Ligand SMILES: NC(=O)C1=CN([C@@H]2O[C@H](COP(=O)(O)OP(=O)(O)OC[C@H]3O[C@@H](n4cnc5c(N)ncnc54)[C@H](OP(=O)(O)O)[C@@H]3O)[C@@H](O)[C@H]2O)C=CC1
């Protein structure tokens with residue numbers, strides 16, 4: 001039995017994988033009408049339209065009931081809600097639990113990764129934290145289309161347990177990677193680059209610009225990541241380039257779609273209000289901008305996006321200023337990363 005906290009698109013899609021793997025799943029959400037829909041109609045139309053949910057997924061609004069007898073919790077709420085939800089979990093759970101973190105972001109101001117927030121909030125009530133990340137849009141997972149992800153943890157025995165829990169030989173293949181920092185940083189930073197790729201697409205700049213953003217974006221992701229202690233090779237894997245590709249090129253991506261609207265001239269507040277789902281890249285841009293300053297790492301795309309999102313810079317001038325930077329060598333960054 002597994003509890004999934006957060007009945008949005010990703011929590012519901014992962015509940016389907018777990019149910020397909022033969023587990024009873026408790027899916028916790030905060031709105032009674034949504035939970036009634038899950039239990040009575042076996043659908044979650046707002047987040048995964050036209051998908052029939054297995055009947056072994058049972059919805060709960062009562063968190064204490066959802067957690068009764070549970071040892072493994074999948075945490076699938078937006079990063080800004082994580083502390084609040086964990087404090088509620090802590091209040092009703094005495095035995096230590098394993099938390100599987102599937103959200104992607106870095107917390108502004110504290111600049112903490114999600115696994116660090118989980119450790120801080122859960123304290124001695126935490127058995128292990130395992131991160132699951134990779135190129136995986138909920139819409140395609142819920143259709144059982146082939147998908148690959150990676151799990152990582154400080155305790156690789158726990159990671160392997162979670163690999164077994166989610167591994168589905170028909171459509172959901174799970175790898176392991178011991179580089180927890182790299183896995184989390186890649187999953188968080190790719191959302192920044194996807195917002196920027198959406199902007200250049202919205203401006204009508206086409207494939208050259210997008211390829212440039214993805215490639216140079218990956219370089220700055222690896223630059224910050226390696227400074228934070230990640231293995232640079234992780235950025236060449238599923239949670240780096242893999243997730244970057246899917247998020248910059250998929251119509252399902254909330255970050256790409258938000259960027260696309262910004263590129264077309266819509267205001268940030270309007271874009272976020274119309275999305276109806278979380279756009280993690282906005283908060284993460286703030287956190288990465290702060291981290292890059294603190295660690296003295298050059299992140300030109302992140303800085304340009306920060307100016308657009310938080311200083312009201314017009315999107316076209318942000319792209320112009322990226323192009324107008326002084327000349328440099330492509331491999332300079334990579335040469336500074338010690339493998
Ligand atoms: N969607 C995807 O394909 C993927 C998403 N992710 C990551 O997963 C995380 C969740 O994203 P996703 O499922 O897409 O988000 P959605 O916007 O689809 O859903 C968010 C869910 O969280 C709930 N929620 C929000 N705030 C709270 C709160 N304070 N307490 C309890 N529940 C809350 C929402 O409830 P309500 O409906 O009541 O507002 C909703 O059920 C993000 O970090 C995202 O980056 C990772 C991989 C793939």
Ligand SMILES: O=C(CO)COP(=O)(O)O
Pocket residue numbers: 104134135136137191194243246247252253254255256278279280
């Ligand atoms: O992380 C994701 C796919 O791997 C989801 O990205 P979006 O939040 O941009 O949809």
